[in-house]
Amino acid sequence: MILLITxxxxxxxxxxINGFHxxxxxxxxxxxxxxxxxxxxxxxxxxxxxVAFFIFKDHxxxxxxxxxxxxxxxxxxxxxxxxxxxxxxxxxTWWFGIPSSSSHTLIGGFIGAAIAKVGTLNVIVLSNLTxxxxxxxxxxxxxxxxxxxxxxxxxxxxxxxxxxxxxxxxKKLQLxxxxxxxxxxxxxxxxxxxxLISVALVSxxxxxxxxxxxxxxxxxxxxxxxxxxxxxxxxxxxxxGTRITKVTPLEGVAAETAGACTLILTExxxxxxxxxxxxxxxxxxxxATKRLSAVRWGVTVNLxxxxxxxxxxxxxxAGGIYYIIKxxx
Numbered sequence: 001m002i003l004l005i006t007x008x009x010x011x012x013x014x015x016x017i018n019g020f021h022x023x024x025x026x027x028x029x030x031x032x033x034x035x036x037x038x039x040x041x042x043x044x045x046x047x048x049x050x051v052a053f054f055i056f057k058d059h060x061x062x063x064x065x066x067x068x069x070x071x072x073x074x075x076x077x078x079x080x081x082x083x084x085x086x087x088x089x090x091x092x093t094w095w096f097g098i099p100s101s102s103s104h105t106l107i108g109g110f111i112g113a114a115i116a117k118v119g120t121l122n123v124i125v126l127s128n129l130t131x132x133x134x135x136x137x138x139x140x141x142x143x144x145x146x147x148x149x150x151x152x153x154x155x156x157x158x159x160x161x162x163x164x165x166x167x168x169x170x171k172k173l174q175l176x177x178x179x180x181x182x183x184x185x186x187x188x189x190x191x192x193x194x195x196l197i198s199v200a201l202v203s204x205x206x207x208x209x210x211x212x213x214x215x216x217x218x219x220x221x222x223x224x225x226x227x228x229x230x231x232x233x234x235x236x237x238x239x240x241g242t243r244i245t246k247v248t249p250l251e252g253v254a255a256e257t258a259g260a261c262t263l264i265l266t267e268x269x270x271x272x273x274x275x276x277x278x279x280x281x282x283x284x285x286x287x288a289t290k291r292l293s294a295v296r297w298g299v300t301v302n303l304x305x306x307x308x309x310x311x312x313x314x315x316x317x318a319g320g321i322y323y324i325i326k327x328x329x
Contacts, residue, residue, distance in 0.1 A: 003076045003329075007200050010083045012224045015193040017087060018102040019049065019228020021094050030178045030256075033249045035171045044175070045182040046229040052186030053222035059213070060270030061188055064128055065195030066210040068107055069114045071202070073123040077325055079200050081116070082109035085318035089310065101274030105314040106192055107132060112315030116322040131271055133311070139262055139273040140281025146258035147285030154250055155289070170249035177256035182229075184263025185275045190221040192272055197221070251286035258282045 027041035036044060069078075086102070086109040093100040107129075114123040158166050197217050198210040207213060259275070259282045266273045 003080070004200055004204055007076060007080050007083065008197055010080070010087065011193050011197050011200075012220055014083055014087050014090070014102075014106070015190065015221050015224035016228035016231075017090050017094070018189055018193070019046075019225040020231040021090050021102055021228075027178065030174050030252060033171065033174065033252045035174045035178075035249060035252070041178075042230050044178065045185075046226040048179045048182035049186035049190070049229050050222050050226040052183045052190065053218055055183060056187035056191070056267060059191055059194060059211070059218070061191035061267055061272045062195035062198060062213070063210050064132070064270045064272055065107065065110075065192050066199045066202075067125055068110055068128050068132070069123050070125060073114050073118055074199055074203050075117070076200060076203060077322060077329065078110070078113040078117055079196060079203070081113035081318045081322035081325055082106065082111075083196065084321050085109035085112065085314050088317060089314050100310050101136070101276050102189060103192055103272045103274045104132075104136060104310045106196065107272065108311035108314030109318035110196070111311075112318035113322040115315070116319035135266060135271050135273045136277065136311075139266060140277040140284075142265075143258050143262045143278045143281035144285035144288070146261055147255050147282040148289055150258055151251060151254040151286045151289045154254055158250075167249055170253050173253045174249055174256065177253045177260065180260035181256040181263070181275075181279070184260045184267065186222060186225060187267050188263050188273060189275060190218070190225045191267075193224070194218055194221045251289075255279065255282035255286050258285065 027036075027038070027045050030036050030044075031038050031041050035041075083106075086106045089100070089105040089109075090102055111124055111129070115121060117123075194213065194217050195210060198207065198213040201207045201213070201217075202209060256279075259279045262278050262282075263273065263275060
């Protein structure tokens with residue numbers, strides 16, 4: 001029971017870290033366009049991260065996370081190693097201001113620990129892992145394409161508008177687009193930890209399956225991610241809001257709207273995607289409408305390397321941690 005309580009506590013710590021690590025996703029554009037101050041922005045994002053609890057009731061993403069590994073290969077040691085590895089990678093990338101994926105580090109850690117336990121790749125439910133890895137690449141592309149066309153449509157629709165009045169309107173609209181993206185972030189990311197806690201409860205025969213998770217699990221997870229968002233992640237805000245491309249209020253609305261659409265779509269499909277990857281693709285999409293040189297491709301390539309390395313590095317780290325845990329527990 002002590003080990004189970006430790007896992008639940010660490011899972012909520014990871015959820016909190018996910019919140020401040022990914023706070024940049026929700027607020028980078030709204031801060032860089034000076035619509036809200038950083039403090040106002042994190043409060044706004046945190047509120048809508050928690051509101052997602054009342055909207056996304058099907059828990060499809062949580063179910064996918066829970067079924068990444070075959071149940072017979074899961075025990076509390078595997079879950080513990082996966083969470084510790086995910087926390088380590090998230091803190092490492094946060095320290096260096098790298099917008100990596102909390103989703104994929106969690107999945108990578110879970111897989112790596114299970115492989116270390118059994119010594120074979122047969123622990124993986126390939127259908128679930130395949131669609132997750134596929135959308136690792138598709139979600140930023142979908143976001144980029146949507147943001148590109150939304151920006152073009154907005155620009156052509158407003159070309160006769162007074163620039164000063166238009167900017168004021170887009171600053172107001174950014175409040176709504178940022179709120180929508182925060183809803184998508186809460187609905188997608190909090191569910192990943194819900195899935196992990198539920199797996200731990202199932203492995204101890206406390207609940208029969210993930211769908212039977214008690215109400216305190218989603219409430220605790222949404223609360224943790226909201227509190228984490230309130231703490232902010234300013235190093236990543238700087239990368240997302242200014243280093244990829246300069247973002248105007250109009251482009252902020254386009255990027256956040258495209259990101260929200262992508263997240264809500266994938267949540268409906270039960271696919272865990274990275275909010276970091278998604279909003280990065282959206283920001284690139286709005287930058288590309290001006291000219292391709294408006295996007296700082298050197299920064300983008302560095303982000304891409306972090307995305308590609310997250311799952312394998314997290315898996316290797318979790319495997320090593322699993323062996324250490326088994327030596328002492």
